[in-house]
Amino acid sequence: MKAGPDISIVGALIGDPARANMLTALAGGVAMTATELATEAGVTQQTASSHLAKLLDGGLLALRKQGRHRYFQLANEQTAAMIEGIMGLAHHAGHRRTQPGPKEPALREARVCYDHLAGERGVALFDSLIRRNALSAAADGLALTPAGEQFMCDFGVDVEAARKSRRPLCLACLDWSSRRNHLAGALGAALLQTIQDKGWARREKGTRIVRFSPPGARAFDKLVGERI
Amino acid sequence: MKAGPDISIVGALIGDPARANMLTALAGGVAMTATELATEAGVTQQTASSHLAKLLDGGLLALRKQGRHRYFQLANEQTAAMIEGIMGLAHHAGHRRTQPGPKEPALREARVCYDHLAGERGVALFDSLIRRNALSAAADGLALTPAGEQFMCDFGVDVEAARKSRRPLCLACLDWSSRRNHLAGALGAALLQTIQDKGWARREKGTRIVRFSPPGARAFDKLVGERI
DNA sequence: ACGATGCTTCGACGTTAATCGAAGCGTCGG
């Protein structure tokens, strides 16, 4: 008998297909109502309600009441990172939910993970920041260098506002499609927001896909492509 | 219906208590026979055999046949990192398998994660390497700097041998007890090996605990405590 | 105040899967 936390409880929560669908849907970071999650998971409302209660009790979800709606979202960024991690294993083991359709390439190219950019473009952006020495390793993972602060300022990211948030500023999150790192944390969220504000890309409604416009993609490629 | 890998299969695998026990036991990186894992999980051999077949099929375990024994171990480091991640969630959510006994403090202080050092000492070592500028952020997470290479050489780690391995040299792995990073990858494994070779610590048989001797603990504290 | 909407609780049904006894198959030691 081993000591330590009991992973079977969390595993069993993720193990049910309906709950897994809900978690995957919420991995985009959006908050959804119970009814939305029910249709997302393909079950009735009362079944969904039971599942959501269990996910809440297990600490995987957080609840925000608003009027007669109950908005569910992932409890924290760590939960999102763990789900991406399991996706990496499942993807590698060949357990796909859907046969490779037109959606998956778009998901691999650019998607939202909790609240930051993931997928190939997310990884490319991360690599670019490393090459610029905008990020350096710190005790808790990553830190923004002065050069990085300058870059963010030039790009239009409000670093100070991001720093004020209670979340860690920079975190590395493992990508399930590329198996490489992309930038999470408050700064990652702010970067994605800026990219959307610039009109380079926008979130596709109801999915995790981040769709780049042709000029936006060109600008993005130029940004991450140019060496310093 | 969401696209992407199906989380629920992996989740269901972890969701069974017997299988979770096996995975937790294997998180130390050691390979165990089917019978050992059966007693570890508290089930009979034939039940264990069924579970192990499922874990193999799910890609979470790797199998090494040796004579009439079948040695099971975690499929790769990514799997170990995911298990540590789930442990972090489970620990935070308060799902303990055992009431806090004498074992858990030792696990929190120093334990082996796959094949490298985790726990408070693992985190302290990681922090120390960052302070020395021995590690810096790279495209795929972490890189060893020239200063770091010198440090490793002084400490007695064969960096070249570690670099020859097919695994990534440096990886950051999230600690479930401290929720901070510690060093994984080939270099992390080599560091733990060197610490054991120096006689500073040794693995406690049958557990994940890494037990430091009093002089070893003093030397370790001095090493990670001194600022550069 | 009334109905409509969003969600939860209760109860019953059905399916899944974990479990173990017994038997079967390969491997090692003598």
Added chain:
DNA sequence: CCGACGCTTCGATTAACGTCGAAGCATCGT
């Protein structure tokens, strides 16, 4: 070659849980 050991497969039992219909409770709009 034979028994001991390690492990797997088969079959049957049992327990757990996901599922939905119906009813109940709260909240919003009018």
